[in-house]
Amino acid sequence: MANSPSAKKRVRQIERRTLVxxxxxxxxxxxxRKVEEAIASGDQDAAKTALQNAQPEIMRGVTKGVLHKNTASRKVSRLASRVKAMA
Structure with missing residues (x-):
């Protein structure tokens, strides 16, 4: 358990950061999930739109430290190839 004031403060900061x-x-x-559902439904236009909406959100996760850069790139690449294969 945290005893020093600085350790207690770090615990509070970590709790807030975890929520965010x-x-x-x-x-x-x-x-x-929206992209996956659009792919499953077979609607390519909806899948393209969903992917275009998801891509910046995924990359924002990288800048905020939620995802690793390569993980995000891999997810986007795999989704894009699946949407492209629908044609």
Whole structure:
């Protein structure tokens, strides 16, 4: 358990940061789910639109430290190839 004042402060900061990161991660997953649903429905226009909306959100996760850069790039690349294969 944290005893020093600085350690107690770090615990408080981590709690706040965890809430923010959880919300960001959840938002990214929502955008990914929308792309997956559009792909599953077979509607290429909807899938393209969903991917265009999801891509900046995924990359924003990188700048905020929620995702690693390569992880985000891999997700976007795989989704883009799946949308392209629908044609």
């Amino acid at each position: 990161n959880t919300a960001r991660r959840s938002r990214i997953r929502t955008f990914l």
